[in-house]
Structure formats: C-alpha cells, structure tokens
Amino acid sequence: MFYIDNILNANGRSLAGFPHLPQLNRHLINVGSNRLIAGEREYNAEEERIRFSELYSRLNIQQKEIYTTIVNTATEERRGFYFVSGCGGTGKTFLWRTLISSIRSQGKIVLSVAS
Numbered sequence: 001m002f003y004i005d006n007i008l009n010a011n012g013r014s015l016a017g018f019p020h021l022p023q024l025n026r027h028l029i030n031v032g033s034n035r036l037i038a039g040e041r042e043y044n045a046e047e048e049r050i051r052f053s054e055l056y057s058r059l060n061i062q063q064k065e066i067y068t069t070i071v072n073t074a075t076e077e078r079r080g081f082y083f084v085s086g087c088g089g090t091g092k093t094f095l096w097r098t099l100i101s102s103i104r105s106q107g108k109i110v111l112s113v114a115s
C-alpha cells in the first residue's frame, strides 16, 4: 500500500481518497526509513513466547538438533550461514517458524525472506 500511495502521490492523489482500500499504517511509515524493522517491532513478545513453547515442544530430534545449532550461533553472537534441505513435508517450515518465534519472543529482530 505504501508503494501504491507513492504512485497516487505522484499524481496528486493519496490512498486517503480511496477509503474502501486498506489504509497505510502511519506508525510503520514514520519509524525511520526501514519499514521492515518497524514491522518487526510490532510483534507481541509474549504471544511469540507462547507460540514458541508450543512449536518447540513438538520438534522432532532432527529439528531440535538444527534448532539448537542455529540458536546457539545467534546467542553466542557468532556468524553463521545454514542451509537446511530436506524432502517436501519433512518439517523445514515448521523449524523456521520455531526459530522465528524463538527470536521474536526475545524482542529481537528476524527478517524472514524467501529465496
């Protein structure tokens, strides 16, 4: 919506003139220029903690091993680059969700991207 608003602005209009469309979250727009980081600060750490507890308790042995390796790297502020591969449906996304909620539950920022 930010980009649509920019295009409208370039033509003398704005999203506000289209009230039936989703409107901009001004808070996200105004926090510096990095909206990704601003978005990350929107998460409720307590909700993430509850999500993390539930997900973590269900990790299988292999997922837990990968989880621990990656989290230890982050906790010890070491640099790491991990590539997790596996057949479809083997739990990679489940693992990512656990890692992401773990980091967000600590109020830290995680930028999740697809490649």
Ligand SMILES: Nc1ncnc2c1ncn2[C@@H]1O[C@H](COP(=O)(O)OP(=O)(O)OP(=O)(O)O)[C@@H](O)[C@H]1O
Pocket (backbone or CB within 6 Å): 058, 059, 060, 063, 086, 087, 088, 089, 090, 091, 092, 093, 094, 095
């Ligand atoms: N440890 C687990 N406990 C319970 N359910 C799990 C666990 N790991 C994965 N699942 C479930 O198994 C299904 C497949 O997992 P997931 O989507 O994470 O696999 P994937 O490896 O990312 O698959 P794909 O490569 O096809 O995207 C999902 O419904 C997920 O919730």
